Amino acid sequence: DAGVTQSPTHLIKTRGQQVTLRCSPKSGHDTVSWYQQALGQGPQFIFQYYEEEERQRGNFPDRFSGHQFPNYSSELNVNALLLGDSALYLCASSSGRGTANQPQHFGDGTRLSIL
Amino acid sequence: AQSVTQLGSHVSVSEGALVLLRCNYSSSVPPYLFWYVQYPNQGLQLLLKYTSAATLVKGINGFEAEFKKSETSFHLTKPSAHMSDAAEYFCAVSDRASGTYKYIFGTGTRLKVLA
Numbered sequence: 001d002a003g004v005t006q007s008p009t010h011l012i013k014t015r016g017q018q019v020t021l022r023c024s025p026k027s028g029h030d031t032v033s034w035y036q037q038a039l040g041q042g043p044q045f046i047f048q049y050y051e052e053e054e055r056q057r058g059n060f061p062d063r064f065s066g067h068q069f070p071n072y073s074s075e076l077n078v079n080a081l082l083l084g085d086s087a088l089y090l091c092a093s094s095s096g097r098g099t100a101n102q103p104q105h106f107g108d109g110t111r112l113s114i115l
Numbered sequence: 116a117q118s119v120t121q122l123g124s125h126v127s128v129s130e131g132a133l134v135l136l137r138c139n140y141s142s143s144v145p146p147y148l149f150w151y152v153q154y155p156n157q158g159l160q161l162l163l164k165y166t167s168a169a170t171l172v173k174g175i176n177g178f179e180a181e182f183k184k185s186e187t188s189f190h191l192t193k194p195s196a197h198m199s200d201a202a203e204y205f206c207a208v209s210d211r212a213s214g215t216y217k218y219i220f221g222t223g224t225r226l227k228v229l230a
Binding site (some may be wrong): 004006035040041042044045048055056092101103104105106108110 | 149156159177205209217218220221
């Protein structure tokens with residue numbers, strides 16, 4: 001049973017560029033959430049997708065956008081990259097319409113470094 | 116607004132000693148609570164969850180946590196530390212009253228196990 005898979009594992013970009021990160025949820029899961037984890041910090045919620053719609057969003061600028069596909073996989077796009085966007089980006093999936101008591105299962109993340 | 120506080124960013128214990136990692140939450144309504152562990156260069160793995168059933172929750176790898184409403188706490192314990200327990204531990208809350216789906220994480224506690 002495959003868990004949450006993310007690609008790529010590492011990425012290096014320069015300021016001003018754009019990046020796309022990808023996530024495949026755990027089998028049977030239909031809800032995908034994205035988190036940003038800066039070095040030495042806990043993960044911060046970016047947004048959540050369910051039924052191909054953004055259901056909830058955290059305190060992140062519009063430079064952060066996403067998409068969910070019919071097969072429940074998801075992409076996170078970040079435009080106009082800043083040095084402060086350097087972080088580990090985690091994808092989490094859940095089932096049961098992503099209700100509050102359902103545990104989220106995390107991938108190993110994409111390490112994004114901005115030069 | 117929901118929040119989570121983890122007291123002690125670093126905790127050191129001897130192998131075989133009791134592990135106690137502290138987590139306090141703020142909420143007017145008891146939330147759903149989770150403990151996750153993160154090993155270096157990996158994502159987050161669910162240790163255990165509290166979703167209003169038994170107040171003493173048993174998780175994987177010998178960990179358990181007790182929900183105490185009067186103290187708004189959900190501390191994580193393990194009777195005997197093992198070298199493989201060295202990792203970072205995160206407490207998270209999922210807002211139950213508002214039905215939001217995002218997790219709010221604490222800043223994490225890095226556990227060091229001394230031989």
